[in-house]
Amino acid sequence: MDESRQESGSNVMPWENLPDPELLKWRICDLKVRIEGSPIESRVQKLYDDLAARGLSFRPPCYLATEWLTPDRIPAVGVPFYLAHPRLQRLEKSMMLEAEGEKEEECMKLLRHETGHAINYAYKLFRKTRWRELFGPMSMDYDPHSYVMKPYSRQFVIHLADNYAQVHPDEDFAETFALWLTPGVDWRLKYKGWAALKKLEYVDHIMAEIADRAPTVRGGPRYWSASRTRSTLETYYRRKQKEFGEGYKGFYDPILLKLFSREPASKNSVRAHRFLSSYRKELVTTISRWSRIPKYSVHELIKRLSSRARDLNLYLREDETTALFSVGVCINSLLLVERSDYGESET
DSSP states (O other), X not given: OOXXXXXXXXXXXXXXXXXXXXXXXXXXXXXXXXSTTSHHHHHHHHHHHHHHHTTXXXXXXXXXXXXXXXXXXXXXXEEEGGGGOHHHHHHHHHHHSOOTTOSHHHHHHHHHHHHHHHHHHHTTGGGSHHHHHHHOXXXXXXXXXXXXXXXXXXXXXXXXXXXXXXXXXXHHHHXXXXXXXXXXXXXXXXXXXXXXXXXXXXXXXHHHHHTTOOOSSOOOOOTTBGGGOOSBHHHHHHHHHHHHHTSSOOOOHHHHHHHEESSOSSTTOOBHHHHHHHTHHHHHHHHHHHHXXXXXXXXXXXXXXXXXXXXXXXXXXXXXXXXXXXXXXXXXXXXXXXXXXXXXXXX
């Protein structure tokens, strides 16, 4: 049982019924949330069951962190603290418009992915010659928020919805492992004829090789642990919103002037900023789902576009349905281009 619950003699955490402004004053370390007894506990156990079903003795230790992560070269999985309590999930959605990993299916995908990193580090698989031949060098630079997706490439498996295997060799392996680990997936049939099949076959081979072997690397510091994070929730979300909101910058006037008009087509012409504001929720949900860009980032870009459209006094130049389609395509393209700082070639 959680210490806070024990001290109060109640099943209610002392902060869970507070309104958002008061809850935001709490330090993350003082929330004293734990995996044990939380919705995460059964999901971690399900992960361990998946590993056992594959004959693997490896069990990555999981801990609550400030985000989804596996620290570099440390075989441990960090799970966002907000998933440990429904009230914190609601706050996350209130502040960031979504709570990544809230649904069990998505959570299991992320747990399997992070376990791919953990097992890679635990057994130093990235040092093997065949690993480097198939996935590439671990020394390659990369930014997980800036990469060019090739949705139709057959060089990579498709596990997370954002083609995340294409970011970096480490992510490529983690995604390949996660797919291999997923129960009920006939990966040999699904990826028949794909270059990615060689990677899956390698994972199948190397997992059989290390199945009962003790890890080379054990333990390590729990970076970004929630239990040691002294920032208040307010500070945490201020930083997070700044990171997500400022991730996509640009000069929007040329785009806005292509989408909208400086002159009203009629007396009933709709103001562009009001149009963008009224359809913001639909645009955010749709664009985020297809581009896999965080909802908060899409939300902030639309806010800036709306504000600039108001400053320029712009109007719709077409009916709302047609305009909605044009705006959606344009914003999606803008976000994808702005997050792609470099190109890469198919191998």
